[in-house]
Amino acid sequence: xxICVGHITACCDQCGCEDFQPAPGETTPAQELVCFGCGLxxxxxxxxxxxxxxxxxxxxxFLDSSRRQRKAPPR
Numbered sequence: 001x002x003i004c005v006g007h008i009t010a011c012c013d014q015c016g017c018e019d020f021q022p023a024p025g026e027t028t029p030a031q032e033l034v035c036f037g038c039g040l041x042x043x044x045x046x047x048x049x050x051x052x053x054x055x056x057x058x059x060x061x062f063l064d065s066s067r068r069q070r071k072a073p074p075r
Contacts, residue, residue, distance in 0.1 A: 003047045008054050010047035014040045020047070
């Protein structure tokens, strides 16, 4: 399974894999997931926070770019 919001997908902190499976014994919905690539365990909330952080970084980059374009002299 992949944890995605829009075009942003969470990935394993250790190997970068984007595919996870529920940890053994987890009920639905699983609160702990295991990376398919390396077996690292990750909390679902940590993966969602990773997506939230990426969203904030993209928004800040967009705002910075917009500000630079407004300050640029006309051509």
